Amino acid sequence: MITKRIIPCLDVRDGRVVKGVNFEGLKDVSSPVTLAEYYSSCGADELVFYDITASSDGRKLFTDILRETASRVFIPLTVGGGINTVEDFDRVLKCGADKVSVNSGAIKNPSLVLEAAKLYGDQCVVLSVDVKRVDGSFRVFAKGGREDTGIEAISWIKKCVSNGAGEIVVNSIDTDGVKGGFDLEMLGAVCDAVSVPVIASGGAGKTEDFITLFNALPKVDAGLAASIFHFGEVKIKELKEEMAKANIPVRR
C-alpha cells in the first residue's frame, strides 16, 4: 500500500536556508545540503527546496546547492520558486530536481503547465497554489500570498490538472503560521475536485495535526511543513511512529 508522505520544505536565499534552524548536533544549520541530508536520515519521504532568491548570482548559488544536494541525498526532490518558463524547468531538472513546482509562473503564463507537462511528463509538474477565503469563496493569491488574483481556486486547480499538473500543493493562507492544524475544509474541497495527489500545506503545529489530517481526509497524500520541522517542534521520526500507531500507512 502506498504510504502517506511527510515533506519538509526548505526556503533558500542566496544559497542558505532562510528560516532560523535549531538542531542539536548539526554544525551548519543553514546549509541546505546539511539539512537535506539530516531530514533524509530522519525518514523524510521527499524534500522541497524553495528558491526565494531575487538576484541572478543567488540563482546560480541555488543551482550549485541543488546539484550538491542531489549528489548526496537520494530521495525525491521538488524545486520551486522563480519557475516562469520551460527553460526554468530545464535548469533545475538538469541539477537533479525530480519535480518542479509552479505557482505565480502558472498564473502569469497559463500555458506553462501544459508546455512543461508535454516536455517532462505530468509526474514532473507540481502546481503549488496559495489559497485564501474571500467573500465565502476560495481565492488564488499570487506573489507569496500578498496579491488577490480574483481567480476561484477550485476551478483554477481543475484547469491546471487537465493541463497536466501531476500533483497539487495546497497552501492555505488562512491557516498558515497559525499552528492550529491543516485547513481540512479547503483540502477536502480540493480532494473532491481532482484525482491527482494532493499535498497539504499550512497550519501544522504539532504531531496530532498530521494524524487528524490523514484520518479526516484519506485522499490527502502528503503533509508539508517548514518551521515546525526546522525548530524541532515536530520530529519526523516520532511523527512517523505516531502515524503508524494510528494505523496510517507510513514508510519507516
Place this chain on the structure above:
Amino acid sequence: MIAIVDYGVGNLFSLKSSFSSIGAEVTVTGHKAEIEKADKIILPGVGAFEDAAKKLLQSGLGEAVINEARKGKPIMGICLGMQLLFDKSYEYGEHNGLGLIPGTVRPISDVIPKDLKIPHIGWNALDFKKDSPINKYINNGDFVYFVHSFYAADCENYTVSTAEYGTELTASVQNKNVFGCQFHPEKSGDVGLKILKAFSELEGDLC
C-alpha cells in the same frame, strides 16, 4: 565500469550520483563502444514508451544493449528502462521493446480499482516473490519510490518482487542476467542504494 546508457531521455544526474555514492565506477554514455566495454549496463528511462523505444533503436544503442545482454553481461533497466526490456508495450498503441524479458507492458488503469490514483506515485513496500541477487542487501517489506502509469504484465516467471496497489504490481524482475526495477532505486534512499550496490557487485555466470 558501469555504463548508464544515454539515449536522450531524462536527466541522469541522480542515477550517476547514486552509483558514485556507493563507490561504483560509472559513466554516462551514448557511445556503443563504451557500452560494449563496460562490465555492466544500466538502461534508464522516463517519459513515453514509443518515443524512448524509437530513440533507443534509432541510435543503435538498443542493438548494443541486446547484443551485450545475449553475451551474458548484467543489465538493469530502471522505470521506463525496465519496461523497454519486455517484448512489447500497449502504451498508446502497440510498440515493440527489446525482447530481453518475456512479457508485456500494460496500463495500470486496467487492473486497479477506480478510486486509486494514477500514476502510482510514492513509497510502497516490496513483496518478495523469488530469490534474486539484487535483493541481497534488502528485506521483504522494505520501501521504495515509484512513479508510473504502466506496469509489466504476463511475466510471473520473472517477477522478483511486487508492490500492493489495489492489485499486485510488478516491482522488480530478473531473466538470468537481465534485471529491471519499476521503481527508482536512485530515489529510494538507503534501500535503493543497497539494490544498486548488489547489482554493481554481481559477478560470475548468471545465465
